[in-house]
Amino acid sequence: MILSKEQINRYIRHIVMPEINVKGQEKLLESTVSVYGENTDNLTTAVLYLSAMGIGKILCHLKDDLGYDSLFYNAEDLNNDVSIEIINENFSADNADARVIIGSISFIKDVINKNEFVPTIISMVNGVNEWKGTLQAFIEPERLNEYIQFAGGGKCYNKEKNLLIASFSGALCSVECVKLILNIGKIHENLLMFDLLTMEFSNFNQDRYEAAICEFNIENNISLSKKEIIRKLNNSKVLIVGTGGLGSPAAIGLAVSGIGTIGLLDSDKVESSNLNRQILHSVSRIGAPKAESAKFFISNINHNTNIITHVLELNLENAEDTIREYDAVIAAVDNIQTRYIINDTSYLLKKPVIESGVLSFDGTNTTIIPGEGHCYRCLYPDVNTRGTTCTEAGILGAIPGVMGFIEAIELVKVIANIGVTLKNKILMFDGLEMEFNIINLEKNPNCNVCGKKDDLIS
Incomplete structure (x- = not known):
């Protein structure tokens, strides 16, 4: 494809970056990303940022699709270069260039087990500690299988979600998704865990998945109700x-x-x-x-x-x-x-x-x-x-x-x-x-x- 003058103006902040430039923006517009979330709250910022940055096609699966029509309207009004559609759990998105999954470990495991492998970015939220989350990218199916084996074996209990943490995760996943599609920067293949109440960021390699799950489930001590x-x-x-x-x-x-x-x-x-x-x-x-x-x-x-x-x-x-x-x-x-x-x-x-x-x-x-x-x-x-x-x-x-x-x-x-x-x-x-x-x-x-x-x- 060739960018129009209007598109060049819209994406100019990307185009002036040597890591992206015109060719990179064209590639984003030709890309397809599938996103999976338990509800619209988990996916709102991921969908909006992917749309804003010019991902050409977004396939969206929601376990609870309440409010999806408003989200889709906002995403398409933000960028009319983008098409976005809802998919059910039986729809094959194996031709997507990347996949983003945001939710609890049980939801993440269920999505992975039902779909063929595509390069995947996972953010685990909605755990015992509502201020914590994770980010990890997988470009090889073996690493993803290891993740599910260890993380899926841990006891992760769902709790009332913190919408701020889910929003932060969505933005973070969007950054990693663009890097993965354009093959720029360092793809974060180790598990990044963040605690935004204490402002702590920790990295865990695959040998420490079990320790990471244990830490993910430690609650913070907050004096106020x-x-x-x-x-x-x-x-x-x-x-x-x-x-x-x-x-x-x-x-x-x-x-x-x-x-x-x-x-x-x-x-x-x-x-x-x-x-x-x-x-x-x-x-x-x-x-x-x-x-x-x-x-x-x-x-x-x-x-x-x-x-x-x-x-x-x-x-x-x-x-x-x-x-x-x-x-x-x-x-x-x-x-x-x-x-x-x-x-x-x-x-x-x-x-x-x-x-x-x-x-x-x-x-x-x-x-x-x-x-x-x-x-x-x-x-x-x-x-x-x-x-x-x-x-x-x-x-x-x-x-x-x-x-x-x-x-x-x-x-x-x-x-x-x-x-x-x-x-x-x-x-x-x-x-x-x-x-x-x-x-x-x-x-x-x-x-x-x-x-x-x-x-x-x-």
Whole structure:
């Protein structure tokens, strides 16, 4: 196939990346991926990101298909290059280029036993510990059989699902799926286990599957009851600055978590070139203000969420009045000047900030609690700093999905005061290698905002 001018504009953030380029995008559009989930909650973000990135055909099997029509409509409205259809358990998807399975181990085992082998990405969720999940890719049937033998023999009990973890898993699987189809980066053939309550990431080789299953079933110790956590989230007000690549998953994550009031701030309008990664938006809403487009999408996820839109550019004149009305801020912006405004104003008002950045296949995340550690200027003190932008270097569509859901997860932990956050730490994600690394940080004593001089406040 040959990309049209409209398609080149839509996928330009992929095309400028040497690992993908025009040929890679054409291959994605010619690819077929089968996705399997126990319900639409498990598969929503995987389907949306696969659609956004231009997987030409998506075959979707759902054990419980309630709500699939809405999901399919959103996916096709996000990208009209994509066809998506539901398949039953007797349908053979053996000609698919890749397969994604997200769910409990019993569901995963059942899918594998009923279908012939195709290269497969598995994410195990919905276990005893609702904050944990796994990711593993299989390019050889022997490895997959070994996985089922060991994992299937372990005792994995289903529990009430954590929609945030399933959403994060869907974005992660989408990254790995594109890598597998295009044969780029390192395919993650060992089992990656993540605990997003404690922000721990561990790798297990095939000889340690049994140990991995045991760890997967260890529950976290949370002092608050589920009811208390929900009450705190329902009573909170969170501002998301930016409703693009990072703001889309962050907003979805907050909505499914039950945040009571979500503020959506963005001055831009929806463009075609946004749609390889900004899953809140769609072809039918091109030209609409992003904040209003995002409100439309989020309102259909959680009807009980109060959504406030701010169709404006955050600046020194309006930042204090805007941020003051909220309990915390998610920074989902693409320029350092706005990050400084968010950081400085939030520090002055003592509002926590969840900060993330993405570029190409990489992402970073940190949590800033005023008075308890570093701030953004500790990391990047030079106000004139200008790094490479996503316009120049490109961005794989699902990378901001991974980081944006981490922002939402961090925000939930900060509001509920549970778990271990990325306060005084920075998480670094390498999507090509599928590696998560966390580095400890210290406050810069000479920082003009949070250091001893406190120049900003004085």
